[in-house]
Amino acid sequence: MNIIVVGLSHKTAAVEIREKVAFSPNQIEKPLGELIRLEGIIEGVIVSTCNRVEIYATTRDIAGGIARIKRFMAEYHHLPFELLEPHLYSYHAESAIRHVFRVASSLDSMIIGEPQILGQIKTSYGYAAEFKSSGIILNRFLHKAFSVAKRVRTETRIASSAVSVAFAAVELAKKILGCLSDKTVMLIGAGEMCELAAKHFLNSGAKGVMVTNRTFERAEKLADEFGGEAVRFESLFEHLHRADIVLSSTGAPHCIIGPQDVKEVLKRRRFKPIFFIDIAVPRDIDPKVDEIENAYLFTVDHLQEIIQANLAQRSLEAEKAEEIINQEIGQFHKWLSTLEVTPTIVALRNRFDEIRRVELDKTITGWKELPPDAEKRLESLTIAMMNKLLHAPTSALKQAGQGGRVDLYVDALRQLFQLEALPHDNEELELEE
Amino acid sequence: MTHLFFYLTVTLYGCATIAYLACLIRTSPWITLWAARILTAGFTAHMLSTIHLASKMKYLPITNMQESLSFFGLAIVGAFIFFERKYKVTTLGSFIVPIALMMLIASSSLHGEVRQLHPVLQSNWFWFHALLAFVSYACFTIAAGVAVVYLIQNHFLKTKRLGALFQKLPSLETMDEISYRCLTVGFPLLTFAIISGSIWSEKAMGSYWVWDHKQTWSLIIWLIYAALLHGRLTIGWRGKRAAILSIIGFVVILFTFFTMKHSITW
Numbered sequence: 001m002n003i004i005v006v007g008l009s010h011k012t013a014a015v016e017i018r019e020k021v022a023f024s025p026n027q028i029e030k031p032l033g034e035l036i037r038l039e040g041i042i043e044g045v046i047v048s049t050c051n052r053v054e055i056y057a058t059t060r061d062i063a064g065g066i067a068r069i070k071r072f073m074a075e076y077h078h079l080p081f082e083l084l085e086p087h088l089y090s091y092h093a094e095s096a097i098r099h100v101f102r103v104a105s106s107l108d109s110m111i112i113g114e115p116q117i118l119g120q121i122k123t124s125y126g127y128a129a130e131f132k133s134s135g136i137i138l139n140r141f142l143h144k145a146f147s148v149a150k151r152v153r154t155e156t157r158i159a160s161s162a163v164s165v166a167f168a169a170v171e172l173a174k175k176i177l178g179c180l181s182d183k184t185v186m187l188i189g190a191g192e193m194c195e196l197a198a199k200h201f202l203n204s205g206a207k208g209v210m211v212t213n214r215t216f217e218r219a220e221k222l223a224d225e226f227g228g229e230a231v232r233f234e235s236l237f238e239h240l241h242r243a244d245i246v247l248s249s250t251g252a253p254h255c256i257i258g259p260q261d262v263k264e265v266l267k268r269r270r271f272k273p274i275f276f277i278d279i280a281v282p283r284d285i286d287p288k289v290d291e292i293e294n295a296y297l298f299t300v301d302h303l304q305e306i307i308q309a310n311l312a313q314r315s316l317e318a319e320k321a322e323e324i325i326n327q328e329i330g331q332f333h334k335w336l337s338t339l340e341v342t343p344t345i346v347a348l349r350n351r352f353d354e355i356r357r358v359e360l361d362k363t364i365t366g367w368k369e370l371p372p373d374a375e376k377r378l379e380s381l382t383i384a385m386m387n388k389l390l391h392a393p394t395s396a397l398k399q400a401g402q403g404g405r406v407d408l409y410v411d412a413l414r415q416l417f418q419l420e421a422l423p424h425d426n427e428e429l430e431l432e433e
Numbered sequence: 434m435t436h437l438f439f440y441l442t443v444t445l446y447g448c449a450t451i452a453y454l455a456c457l458i459r460t461s462p463w464i465t466l467w468a469a470r471i472l473t474a475g476f477t478a479h480m481l482s483t484i485h486l487a488s489k490m491k492y493l494p495i496t497n498m499q500e501s502l503s504f505f506g507l508a509i510v511g512a513f514i515f516f517e518r519k520y521k522v523t524t525l526g527s528f529i530v531p532i533a534l535m536m537l538i539a540s541s542s543l544h545g546e547v548r549q550l551h552p553v554l555q556s557n558w559f560w561f562h563a564l565l566a567f568v569s570y571a572c573f574t575i576a577a578g579v580a581v582v583y584l585i586q587n588h589f590l591k592t593k594r595l596g597a598l599f600q601k602l603p604s605l606e607t608m609d610e611i612s613y614r615c616l617t618v619g620f621p622l623l624t625f626a627i628i629s630g631s632i633w634s635e636k637a638m639g640s641y642w643v644w645d646h647k648q649t650w651s652l653i654i655w656l657i658y659a660a661l662l663h664g665r666l667t668i669g670w671r672g673k674r675a676a677i678l679s680i681i682g683f684v685v686i687l688f689t690f691f692t693m694k695h696s697i698t699w
Contacts, residue, residue: 157460157600175599176590178606270669273605290591294672302593313597 001340002062002407003141005091005099006069007047007054010110013087015050021077021084023048025127031076032133038068043135045128045142047103049120051110056100058137060411066090097141097332101325104145105152106159112314113159118149137336148328155324158317161310165193166200168303168310169277173201173245176275176296180206186243187211187228188236189250190218193279193300197247198226210243212236214250237261241268246276248284259288262295277303337406344410345394347419352390356382435489438482439503443541445475446510446534453526457601465523469514472530476510479537483507495563496554502540505690506533508571516575516611522603525611528578558633565626570686572619573658576612577683580676583608587673609671612679616665620658627651650689657682 008018023031023046035044035055044057055073059065070088074081091099102108106117125142128134134142153159162168170180177183185201187194190213198209209228213219216232223230231239240246240261250256257276266274276297278285283299290297360382364375393413400409413419452468483504486494494500513529516522582602589599630651631641642648661678664670 154462155460157597160460161600172595175586175604176606178604178610271671272669273672293674296590298593305593306595309595 001042001058001060001137001336002065002092003096003100003137003336004057004059004062004065004069005054005096006057006066006073006088007052008084008087008089009052009054009108011108012089017084017087018050018053020079021053021073022050023053025123028124028127029131032128032131034076035069035072036133038065038072040065040068043138044133045125045138047121047124049117051117052103052108054103056096056138056141058135062092066092094329094333097329097336098325100141100145101148101328102322104149105321105325106149107152107318107321107325111163112318113161113163115159118146122146137339140335141332144328144332148325151328152321152324156317156320158314158321161313163307163310163314165279165300165303165307166197168306169197169247169298170200170204172298172303172306173275174204176273177244180204182207183244184242185209185245185247186231186240187222187226188246188248188256188284189213189252189280190222191249191279194247194249195222197277197279201245202226206245210239212239237265241265244272244274246274246285247279248277249279250284252280252284253282255283255286257285257289259286259292262289262292266292266294340410341397341400341406344413344419345397348393348413348417349390351417351419352386356386435482435486438478438485439537439541442475442479442482443534443537445471445478446506446530446537449475449526450530450534453523453530456523457527457598460601468523468526469517472510472526473514476507476514479503479507479510492554493560493564495567496551497543499540499543501567501690502536502543504567505570506536506540508567509533509536509574512568512571512575512615516614520603520607520611522607522611524602525575525578525582528581529575532574532578556633556636558629558636562626562630562633565622565629569619569622569626570690572615572622573679573683573686576615576619576679579608579612579615580679580683583612583676584673584680587676605672612675613665613671616658616662616679620662623655623658627655647689650685654682654685654689657685 008021010018025048028046028048031046032044035041035046035057040059040061042058042060044055047054047056053073055069057065057069070085070090071081073079073088074084077084099108104118104121106113106115109117121142125134125138128138162171173180173183180201183206185198185206185208187198187209202209209223209226210231211219211223211226211228212231212233213222214233216230219230219233222228236256240257246257248257262274262276266272271294273294273296276285276289276295278297278299281300285297287297289295360378363378364370367374397406397409397413400406449468449472452464452471455464456468483494486500493504495504509529510533513526513533517526583605586599586602586605586608589595590605630648634643634648635641657678661670661675661682665675
């Protein structure tokens with residue numbers, strides 16, 4: 001049994017192509033049904049996001065399976081096959097396992113380490129499970145992919161660092177102020193980045209927001225939006241001591257907060273640290289503020305530097321993640337290849353035993369006068385013969401299971417001895433964990 | 434038995450030190466988990482070693498440098514385990530556990546002579562005094578470790594060098610909280626230790642305060658931490674200055690501990 005992957009992503013296809021082959025989650029039942037009715041395809045899962053469309057399937061016939069899924073993708077979306085084909089990639093066996101593990105771990109994403117992809121695959125798998133297009137192998141496979149992704153997430157720092165200004169500011173605030181749940185944000189001026197950062201702070205649990213602006217109405221409007229408090233610009237310094245995080249982005253030509261102001265504010269708040277983020281150009285906050293103890297000033301350039309460093313860090317961490325994936329591929333591949341060994345051995349034994357019984361019965365009923373013990377002796381004789389004959393193929397099969405050439409042996413045995421179909425081809429087995 | 438447990442303790446603390454230092458370099462929940470487990474195992478062995486020695490000698494093993502160093506280490510590790518569980522500050526261990534390990538190694542290099550316990554030590558006030566003093570010293574050791582980490586983090590923030598180490602070490606707020614907690618627990622204990630010590634001094638030598646080195650330096654330590662706590666409570670003294678003072682306090686404790694033999698016993 002083989003796992004195959006066919007699909008396209010941001011790396012192989014522009015958005016104009018990607019949007020044409022996207023599967024809508026509302027009507028996913030139809031393509032899933034058609035997919036598993038394709039000849040030779042046993043199980044199937046469709047993952048469709050804005051950056052990738054991929055089909056995971058199991059089949060006995062790798063080349064045929066891949067070709068049929070490629071055709072299916074074109075035909076389902078009424079696209080000329082020649083147009084779609086150059087953008088499609090396909091993987092099978094170990095490389096398919098690696099690909100899906102990498103995708104789930106966000107190593108194949110546009111921004112390495114972004115967290116959405118795992119959720120998207122989980123949702124896609126959810127549909128496949130709901131409409132019964134995935135079976136024992138894909139169930140196990142995707143659960144494994146989820147646990148690999150989790151391992152990558154916890155054991156590397158691939159997703160732990162912020163790659164947007166707003167997130168970098170929140171992360172930094174946590175490093176200075178600890179838990180944000182009792183912290184207040186002060187927003188000075190307006191501006192997209194500032195508002196976005198304020199939103200992130202609130203999402204990260206900040207207690208409240210104060211907003212101030214030269215035009216008080218704007219401050220009020222923004223304060224309403226955040227459920228915060230509007231402060232008149234003239235009375236900024238009467239309220240500044242209540243803020244733990246100060247986000248500033250006014251259009252003022254000069255600094256509006258100087259070191260002396262900050263010193264007084266700090267005294268009023270009994271030297272509890274303040275985190276200043278200056279997003280304005282020209283700057284709103286005098287750089288000397290950073291020299292004051294318990295005041296921490298970061299400009300947008302500092303935050304950009306952090307982001308650049310984080311992106312570099314992510315690529316480094318990605319290497320560690322690849323190592324983890326390598327380990328996990330080995331394990332899963334082993335499970336997959338031994339999956340068919342035991343049922344095949346059992347089927348082979350049953351087949352032999354069946355022949356033996358039939359022939360034994362024939363012999364015994366044809367015998368007129370049976371010497372004492374003959375029946376017992378014949379029984380032992382045939383069993384011994386059967387065991388001797390089966391010994392070599394059984395151990396060869398077990399060894400093949402460890403060496404990874406198992407498909408060849410399983411298929412040969414099934415055909416040579418006309419064994420019945422393997423159980424997971426048509427029945428659903430309990431998902432073993 | 435005591436020796437067996439003791440060497441087991443040194444080995445386990447050694448492994449724990451390596452594990453905690455590894456935590457600074459690598460991010461792995463596995464290392465974090467095992468660092469804590471090894472340390473707890475080491476602490477248990479240390480505890481058993483101490484209890485075994487105590488039951489054999491029929492006194493608390495804090496009467497000479499060898500015993501005291503080991504007991505100091507025990508108190509430090511105990512306090513650290515408490516704070517690690519409470520605040521999830523694994524990386525602090527990279528700064529605290531080596532201190533305990535060094536104390537144990539120093540302790541093992543000394544020879545405890547078999548001797549009769551000096552009669553002046555056979556007073557409940559002495560045991561009470563010594564026990565309180567060790568627990569308060571352990572709190573101040575943690576506070577000093579936290580202060581070092583605080584200064585490192587503060588330096589990173591001020592110079593905008595926010596690398597991997599910065600990410601791993603705890604937040605300023607967490608360290609401030611731990612340091613405050615250490616101070617509010619350690620200071621009253623130290624106060625009671627000095628009071629019980631002077632009561633014992635009165636019983637043993639007939640005077641509450643003899644101005645010997647030990648008592649004088651204890652008073653200096655007490656004044657340093659009193660200043661620190663006072664500054665914190667009245668004007669909100671925190672951050673860099675508090676951290677530096679906390680480190681100075683710890684250096685004075687070490688100085689007192691290692692250089693002053695108690696005038697009457699050692």
